[in-house]
Amino acid sequence: MKKELLIIFLMSFVFSVSAQSVDPLRTKDAEAQDAWVDSIIKNMTIDEKIGQLFMLQAYSNKDKKHEDFITDMITKYHIGNLIFMQGTPQKQAVLNNKYQALSKVPLLIGFDGEWGLDMRLKNTYRFPWNMTLGAIRNDSLVKQFGERLGVHCKRLGIHVNFAPVVDINTNPENPIIGNRSFGESKENVTQKAIAFTQGMQSKGVLANAKHFPGHGDTATDSHHTLPVLDFDMARLDSIELYPYKKIFDARIASVMTAHLSIPSLESNPTLPTSLSKNVVTTLLQERLGFLGLIITDGLNMKGAANYATSAEINLAAIQAGNDLLLIPHDVSGTVNLIKKAIELKTLTVERLEFSVRKILKAKYWAGLNNYKPVVLENLDEDLNTINDELLHRELVKNSLTVVKNIHNDIPLRNLEKRKIAYVNLGDDPGDVFVNMLQNYTKVDVISDKNLDRIINKLKPYNLVIVGFHKSNKNPWKSYKFTNKELVWLQEIAREKNIILDVFASPYSLLQVKTFTNIDGIIVSYQNSKLAQELSAQLIFGAFSAKGKLPVSIKKDFNEGYGLVTSNLSRFEYSIPEDVHLSSIKLAAIDKVADTILKEKMAPGFQVLVARKGKIVFNKSYGYHTDEKKIKVKNSDVYDLASLTKILASLPLIMKAEEDQKIPLTASLRDILPSFGNSNKDTVTVKEILAHIGRLKAWIPFYKATQDSVTGENSPKFYRKKKTSVYKIKVAENLYIKQSYKDSIYKYIKEADQRKRKGYKYSDLGYYLFKEVLEKKYEKPLNTLVDEEFYQSLGANRTTYLPLKKFPKSQIVPSEKDDYFRNQLLIGNVHDMGAAMLGGVAGHAGLFANANDVAKIMQMYLQKGFYGGERYLKAETIDKFNHRYYSDKKDRRGLGFDKPQLNPKVKATCGCVSDESFGHSGFTGTYTWADPKSEIVYVFLSNRTYPSMTNNGLVKTNMRTKIQQIIQDAIID
Structure with missing residues (x-):
């Protein structure tokens, strides 16, 4: 008990911030909002109120049995919220309309779309990962990204998108955040998160800061276990909590609580922070003054699920101060347990209604007081537009980062004096990259299974472009060099003038023992088609490099470092609308x-x-x-x-x-x-x-x-x-x-x-x-x-x-x-x-x-x-x-x-x-x-x-x- 009091005292001492003065869920027509919320809550039964606390998983790629299950949850348990997972936008829209029609109170629809709807849905647009965006020094572009994602969500009937990730990724070995973070700088992460939030919420979609109080310096994945952050209060305040203070002032609508073990915040080492009243109520609501919607991370994750039974976890999450239970198990058991808690007065009706009222306010904020079904016509076209492509191009162009350019070979000049070869490393051939390089001049692809033969084949060339290409399927894929590739890279660099272009996480460069013989280095962050095309164009001076590293690479390249290169007025390769021509008319x-x-x-x-x-x-x-x-x-x-x-x-x-x-x-x-x-x-x-x-x-x-x-x-x-x-x-x-x-x-x-x-x-x-x-x-x-x-x-x-x-x-x-x-x-x-x-x-x-x-x-x-x-x-x-x-x-x-x-x-x-x-x-x-x-x-x-x-x-x-x-x- 004394230890808990000490923790609260220290928290009060360290986190001396004024409470948030503005409720981010409060709309301009606050009186109308309150009237709408009051009109609904006063007619709710206790079961209907409890039902508002749940946000269930719904899939658009599963069978009728799953659809019947969701239908049953809505009609029997009055489930108030859904989070759509894998599937297609067309099927999701159909199911969205079906489920909304069944619900007495409009459903709040959630989605996990950090880099776009493509994170979960086929046939939708994919924007760059946060680490890529972290390299951009024009935050207005990130705001535009938030706007476009808000437009997509709104079009598909999504009301809350679980983004942005505001974790400060100070641990390069972080297995679950990594590319999902804007980087290691608390200032840069915060600026990007605010820009994204402002953009998305301007389109009527609630943003969600995650994972509170900070998942950036973990070495394990909370999907599988309970990660431990063993930092003192001063460190947490200066790093992990920094972006939350700022983004709360920017009126972010919601926060996701993480499944972490942080002894300096919660003395019970087995109790996840998402279930800790010290964290969710005392720290988040009272000390940091957050008045918006508080949503747990997925309660099916092992970081939480291993703590107790599903019903007990769900009740604990509400008692800790969360408003919404994300992906809970055992709904029926939870309903019974909450009712019992109310009977035993370990949970009051007032506490229940406090969260229900916030949930209803969020629904009004998202426009659900005037609910309309998702229009199915032209849905795919509306979710994949020319505007998305144009923005994507600008995001990638502004992210590309040159960190070494010893001979000023980037961009390449004097092509008449160049004899250029390309060598591939990684698990993708980089064909898109090579094809674009060859639009500018002759570039020969040199390959062999034997290093000595590679070196011999490279003798006639005076410049070698080495492309390191790793899977772009998702941000968790391995980004590392193999030992063989590291040896090949150093041996080629020892013999030849090289430019290394990394189409993977910048953390991959941590494996390189020395950069002494590597003359030029470009970090392109991802192996997407667009990243390959634009990086090749950068090499030949179609536009200037503007990106800055979002993370540091040992003592060689600091966070925020990046060289500016020249624009040589060579052709850029783009799409018609980029130069105000109509693709439709050109067709x-x-x-x-x-x-x-x-x-x-x-x-x-x-x-x-x-x-x-x-x-x-x-x-x-x-x-x-x-x-x-x-x-x-x-x-x-x-x-x-x-x-x-x-x-x-x-x-x-x-x-x-x-x-x-x-x-x-x-x-x-x-x-x-x-x-x-x-x-x-x-x-x-x-x-x-x-x-x-x-x-x-x-x-x-x-x-x-x-x-x-x-x-x-x-x-x-x-x-x-x-x-x-x-x-x-x-x-x-x-x-x-x-x-x-x-x-x-x-x-x-x-x-x-x-x-x-x-x-x-x-x-x-x-x-x-x-x-x-x-x-x-x-x-x-x-x-x-x-x-x-x-x-x-x-x-x-x-x-x-x-x-x-x-x-x-x-x-x-x-x-x-x-x-x-x-x-x-x-x-x-x-x-x-x-x-x-x-x-x-x-x-x-x-x-x-x-x-x-x-x-x-x-x-x-x-x-x-x-x-x-x-x-x-x-x-x-x-x-x-x-x-x-x-x-x-x-x-x-x-x-x-x-x-x-x-x-x-x-x-x-x-x-x-x-x-x-x-x-x-x-x-x-x-x-x-x-x-x-x-x-x-x-x-x-x-x-x-x-x-x-x-x-x-x-x-x-x-x-x-x-x-x-x-x-x-x-x-x-």
Whole structure:
């Protein structure tokens, strides 16, 4: 007895806080609330009052026997509250409505949804765990999370969500809290908990602070045993109880009492804190002044269930000061025992009604005075919205934490100097992570069961990204490295420059003995799809790292530590609504795609849409050919045809203009002296780029090498095998005489100029630009553009001569040629003139996928800047993206195509700004960028398959119809 008095005295001394001045359950219309509560309680029998104390488990994935049991509990024992467990939202909604209809007083519905309804229900949204949220330093995002979860709960008829967890997780070995905690800092945990609470309660759903008085420093799981916290009063007051004091001031509506043994609070070591009057009444209600609803933790948990019989435990919980019994066993026995206690005056009716009144107030607070059944229509859609996805992205982006960056490799710059490998550790392959990394540049996956072989395979690489991936199924899954993985990590780090990306609890880093050789470390917290995608984007500088560690890692990295990294203005990969485009409207692209495929306008194609620096639609349709053997993938490369002009030649011409090697005012004879005495000698670079230099549209050079009667390729010019004389590869088993290149330029030089002045699109000038560029820079065109642009842009899927780089299975065929090369053209350029130059030309020859085309167009859109590098001056972009001859009815800029001046011409949809620019290609390719809308659009196809006479795609303007859909999808 003396010991108990001492405990109470110490508690009174330590916890000198004023009582909570505001009842969190009291509504603005308090008089109406009191009247409603009074009207119900005065008509209740003692059995009905006792029934309000119970919150039973209800499942939506069990059989009729379980449903009958719940029905019986409601009708026979007047159960006032349910907590729904596993199942589906549709079935839960049906059962909710059924059970509510049976109850005389509306049921208070509880739910355990710490990271979303997904914690219990299938087909619902999953947000990040608290440990992930603890890394965020923008608490308004956590408040938004609370709001979204409140909306979900309200939609499903849930009135109290048992969240947030406010435990301070100071014990890394805690088996039950861990990832469920916001971290080890009492301030950070408290701020996050308050933000979450304010968000969720603003939507009319009661929040619940758990697990009082603090479960963060336990070494055992209260589901299985009674954990012991052997701390003195001062420690409990400064750490465990800190968040409760603050969150009570923020008017949290309810608290969950934990099953713990805390000798400094309760002298009986076998009595759980949830059943202790010293804890629930003296400490929680009297000393801390909490006036809200007090709910036990699950009374089926061994931490409580081992104490006594179920009925005795339930009675003890009420006598201790709890209002609601969560998941009680033996309801009938408990009812009888409570009645007996009232008879014996060990429990008064006033005490019973005190809790019943609070429960009814909570029901009024949650809107149950105006109960309405859950609407079943569109339920799944309402619980999985675009807004949830957008918020989830922001939460993950803001959580990603860089804790080491010794060489400033995060974000990765100078991609032309990188040879990158990926090595996987953990129990998940990290495919999502790797696929996203490969959107930025070439990343090779290196794997083997033997460490020595791994080390040997890694020799050619100068950077290794190590992904540690652990199960994301639930927060209790093991997050630890195996001993083998720890050895591999250190050995790889000893040999190579590495970035370690941890897709697991930050506590996993506690196992790493030394970080000396690990150059970069990112903590991504979870192995979710979104965490993998966004972490890869962070590595390449699509956005900055902002997260801070919510826990400390030994003495190496303190809680609250995290480096801020640079945003390099590389593409981010997101969803349409993130850039104010409508997913629903963009879905109309699929209908156009169906028409293209059905009408055989092309066997397959890629469509990409980016806005505001974010790729939000990147989809492949159909197959490589009409044989439908190989489906088109986003990584497959297409023959770009005339897109080569603006994606290869033009950036080099712009660079040469900046370098004063090719001035726009220069004449052809100035830059190519061999044309000095030709009829083209005074044509300027500017005129050629604007297609106003009176050059012929094209010359069918190949026809001059064929028999005029049979149409067959003349043996004078061709051989089937490469020789010292016939060494320019035209196609498979077809080589042209080396000297014929001179003939091509001779034909161009001697060709008549068009008599009619004005605009006429021509390929011929780009044959000449190739010659000029190669002479000025003393490198082949393909090497030059690759070194100057593609390598550093990370455009590793963009190349001339793709057969030297990619397997045929990744190259889309362009045509079944029966007029020149007499074969299926796959990896060999479709354009005849470019083919006769060996596949590398200024006007054609480039192959790429839509993702890479978009990178180059985005670089233009960003005025010559991309990936942290300046490729071209902003004024250079503006100079070339300008019409100089519109008075001559020429819509073109310099190299760039521009929107039509004549409405009858369908160069664009007619819906883009005059500042926009792009180009189209003969094989069915198209790309366009608009500085005003900030949209980049790419369409790649092989409409020339099986024959270039297949003109349906062009005649029906399908490419610009898709452009119109994109424009119409803007929801700014």
